[in-house]
Amino acid sequence: xxxxxxxxxxxxxxxxxxxxxxxxxxxxxxxxxxxxxxxxxxxxxxxxxxxxxxxxxxxxxxxxxxxxxxxxxxxxxxxxxxxxxxxxxxxxxxxxxxxxxxxxxxxxxxxxxxxxxxxxxxxxxxxxxxxxxxxxxxxxxxxxxxxxxxxxxxxxxxxxxxxxxxxxxxxxxxxxxxxxxxxxxxxxxxxxxxxxxxxxxxxxxxxxxxxxxxxxxxxxxxxxxxxxxxxxxxxxxxxxxxxxxxxxxxxxxxxxxxxxxxxxxxxxxxxxxxxxxxxxxxxxxxxxxxxxxxxxxxx
DNA sequence: AACCAGGGAGCGT
DNA sequence: ACGCTCCATGGT
Numbered sequence: 001x002x003x004x005x006x007x008x009x010x011x012x013x014x015x016x017x018x019x020x021x022x023x024x025x026x027x028x029x030x031x032x033x034x035x036x037x038x039x040x041x042x043x044x045x046x047x048x049x050x051x052x053x054x055x056x057x058x059x060x061x062x063x064x065x066x067x068x069x070x071x072x073x074x075x076x077x078x079x080x081x082x083x084x085x086x087x088x089x090x091x092x093x094x095x096x097x098x099x100x101x102x103x104x105x106x107x108x109x110x111x112x113x114x115x116x117x118x119x120x121x122x123x124x125x126x127x128x129x130x131x132x133x134x135x136x137x138x139x140x141x142x143x144x145x146x147x148x149x150x151x152x153x154x155x156x157x158x159x160x161x162x163x164x165x166x167x168x169x170x171x172x173x174x175x176x177x178x179x180x181x182x183x184x185x186x187x188x189x190x191x192x193x194x195x196x197x198x199x200x201x202x203x204x205x206x207x208x209x210x211x212x213x214x215x216x217x218x219x220x221x222x223x224x225x226x227x228x229x230x231x232x233x234x235x236x237x238x239x240x241x242x243x244x245x246x247x248x249x250x251x252x253x254x255x256x257x258x259x260x261x262x263x264x265x266x267x268x269x270x271x272x273x274x275x276x277x278x279x280x281x282x283x284x285x286x287x288x289x290x291x292x293x294x295x296x297x298x299x
Numbered sequence: 300a301a302c303c304a305g306g307g308a309g310c311g312t
Numbered sequence: 313a314c315g316c317t318c319c320a321t322g323g324t
Binding site: 026027118121122123124125126127128129177178181215216217218219220221224237238239240241242281285 | 303304305306307308
């Protein structure tokens with residue numbers, strides 16, 4: 001039921017949802033911070049999101065239907081308090097991260113865009129991943145009108161579109177050595193060699209093995225897709241920040257082998273370890289940056 | 300100006 | 313099963 005101007009608007013009622021933290025926390029790379037809120041493309045529709053009292057105001061260009069596509073993406077129905085209650089209560093470090101990152105959430109992203117985004121993420125800073133993601137969208141994605149006729153945004157190109165690009169075209173999007181990986185993944189999906197939708201119903205181990213078949217996808221990137229796209233609650237990506245955070249606070253600063261780390265994570269963080277991971281990651285990144293700038297100010 | 304970034308493949312031991 | 317090196321590119 002579109003109104004005459006074709007603008008659709010709704011408010012998702014939700015408490016403890018920090019939109020800024022969530023959309024900038026390195027789980028999704030396609031969101032742009034605006035003067036008032038955020039814009040991006042979800043499920044083929046350009047969207048504006050604004051934090052308002054009691055929830056999130058959303059506007060979409062085109063027909064928004066029943067908004068389930070965006071509700072699912074934002075995971076506004078998730079009972080965050082119930083998840084936080086499953087965290088180990090005596091873990092001072094994690095509890096501090098929860099306090100300092102109040103309202104940080106996990107999104108539920110479309111598998112292809114998530115997989116592609118994290119193939120591009122290898123040894124890249126988040127701002128750079130966003131830049132590469134943006135170039136891909138601008139050059140090869142579909143243009144979608146923003147609500148109210150105030151411009152447009154570009155969605156992430158479908159697998160078939162990416163598969164049809166040359167390695168040189170991809171490299172021009174500044175992804176460097178990741179270009180052949182992304183191209184091969186797009187081809188693998190387009191050819192039907194891997195069905196990203198089917199994985200949704202699989203158990204964690206089987207899903208993980210399937211994702212590891214992609215070239216350029218190792219343990220870390222697989223965990224990201226398992227957590228951010230498929231919502232496996234115990235998926236636990238360990239990147240440099242999380243590794244530092246875990247080593248510093250649970251192993252006395254010792255360098256810990258991956259296997260040992262995995263065992264600790266599985267027994268310590270509980271049924272929503274993935275959420276715990278996101279709090280540790282975000283907290284480490286924020287305080288880590290603070291420490292760097294403090295060090296700079298000494299000179 | 301060196302060092303690092305939400306890593307992984309390919310090699311050697 | 314580990315330990316290295318290389319892989320582009322840009323930020324700090």
